[in-house]
Amino acid sequence: MLRFLTAGESHGQALVTTLDGMPAGLDLDIDALNAQLRRRQGGYGRGRRMAIESDRAEILAGVRHGRTTGAPIALLIRNRDWVNWQQTMHVEREMPEEASGTKRAEVTRPRPGHADLVGAIKYGHEDIRDVLERASARETAARVAAGSLARQLLGRFGIRVASHVSAIGDVVLPAGRTVSFDEANAIAEDAPLRCADTRLQQQMMAFIDTAREAGDTVGGAFEVIATGVPPGLGSYVQWDRKLDGRLAQAVMCIHAIKAVGIGIGPEVAFRPGSRVHDEILPPPSDAHAPLRPTNRAGGLEGGVTNGEDLRVSGFMKPLATLMKPLRSVDLHTLADAPAAIERSDVCAVPAAAVVGEAMVAFVLADAFLEKFGGDSVEEIARHYEATAEQVRRRFTSRTTA
Ligand code: EPS
Numbered sequence: 481m482l483r484f485l486t487a488g489e490s491h492g493q494a495l496v497t498t499l500d501g502m503p504a505g506l507d508l509d510i511d512a513l514n515a516q517l518r519r520r521q522g523g524y525g526r527g528r529r530m531a532i533e534s535d536r537a538e539i540l541a542g543v544r545h546g547r548t549t550g551a552p553i554a555l556l557i558r559n560r561d562w563v564n565w566q567q568t569m570h571v572e573r574e575m576p577e578e579a580s581g582t583k584r585a586e587v588t589r590p591r592p593g594h595a596d597l598v599g600a601i602k603y604g605h606e607d608i609r610d611v612l613e614r615a616s617a618r619e620t621a622a623r624v625a626a627g628s629l630a631r632q633l634l635g636r637f638g639i640r641v642a643s644h645v646s647a648i649g650d651v652v653l654p655a656g657r658t659v660s661f662d663e664a665n666a667i668a669e670d671a672p673l674r675c676a677d678t679r680l681q682q683q684m685m686a687f688i689d690t691a692r693e694a695g696d697t698v699g700g701a702f703e704v705i706a707t708g709v710p711p712g713l714g715s716y717v718q719w720d721r722k723l724d725g726r727l728a729q730a731v732m733c734i735h736a737i738k739a740v741g742i743g744i745g746p747e748v749a750f751r752p753g754s755r756v757h758d759e760i761l762p763p764p765s766d767a768h769a770p771l772r773p774t775n776r777a778g779g780l781e782g783g784v785t786n787g788e789d790l791r792v793s794g795f796m797k798p799l800a801t802l803m804k805p806l807r808s809v810d811l812h813t814l815a816d817a818p819a820a821i822e823r824s825d826v827c828a829v830p831a832a833a834v835v836g837e838a839m840v841a842f843v844l845a846d847a848f849l850e851k852f853g854g855d856s857v858e859e860i861a862r863h864y865e866a867t868a869e870q871v872r873r874r875f876t877s878r879t880t881a
Pocket of ligand 1: 490527528529530533615616617618619621801822823824825831
């Protein structure tokens with residue numbers, strides 16, 4: 481229903497994305513879109529590239545007078561670094577005379593853990609640059625642009641999305657420390673690692689400094705929380721309609737993410753059922769839904785949202801570009817050689833959290849349209865209100881009976 485594709489190389493001219501399936505009649509806030517792009521650029525541990533870029537989206541299609549028309553929305557984000565890369569990244573067969581920047585040597589020594597080796601084998605590239613330019617996490621800027629529009633659609637119906645960083649390397653929020661939506665949402669945008677615990681954040685920064693000095697990289701974990709999510713998104717009736725599966729795919733496909741958790745995540749395997757499942761209590765007099773005293777399920781039961789806050793965690797491996805490189809092989813000579821060193825970040829977990837928000841917002845918006853669908857926001861609002869009223873009535877009648 482809702483879908484997007486991206487294109488663009490890390491040091492090419494621009495990133496582009498087409499978001500298809502957005503309903504007509506949504507008032508867009510372009511500043512809010514660009515604020516999301518800015519958020520993704522931040523975080524302690526980023527490299528020099530982020531000082532060059534200042535991401536802004538240009539809307540090329542699908543919006544008129546500030547409102548969506550129902551047509552596909554085309555977005556473009558220019559790479560400012562392009563001026564330094566034209567001699568290496570030009571599209572034309574011959575290098576244009578006016579091409580700026582310097583011509584870089586071919587990349588021949590794959591970095592373990594990156595797409596370098598498999599990409600070179602799969603697509604038959606001699607210069608690994610043909611792989612790494614597209615495998616780069618730069619692409620996530622386009623995802624955040626698309627996701628931020630999905631987020632604006634959700635916002636129209638009171639659904640909000642936030643995130644926080646819960647671990648950097650082995651500096652981890654204590655077990656049982658639940659960060660509420662409001663707490664995550666209140667984290668200052670200039671917080672270096674967007675961690676809800678400022679003391680722990682200092683330790684996380686020190687962990688990154690140590691890795692940087694050692695020529696190493698670090699990973700970590702983040703949690704995305706969505707609040708105001710109505711019950712009934714997704715379904716248990718078919719494997720590809722289960723929302724937990726769809727969310728897992730959307731978060732797992734963010735660069736360097738190696739595991740995804742819903743609610744308490746992998747912890748479910750180590751506890752008895754009585755400390756995993758969330759009890760169901762009668763609706764309080766001022767509410768129109770049964771009370772759930774805990775939310776270990778992370779807002780999903782049977783692959784369907786249950787009205788509680790949605791909680792999705794992503795676990796990120798350390799970045800594959802090490803300044804003190806691992807052993808590798810030169811693909812041209814097949815001799816031992818240290819892996820290539822490319823300019824890179826030491827840690828990008830806070831950025832991944834923002835990308836996680838975008839991907840979760842996209843999946844939620846898609847599921848929302850599936851359930852309450854319509855061609856215009858007005859039509860969707862009618863379906864949404866009718867369903868909300870039906871649920872309200874169901875629990876009101878039982879409470880007063
Ligand atoms: C990345 C390497 C670095 C990061 C980049 C992801 O880029 P560069 O080689 O140009 O320094 O900065 O992230 C971004 C450009 C971005 O916008 O997030 C990589 O190899 O994945």
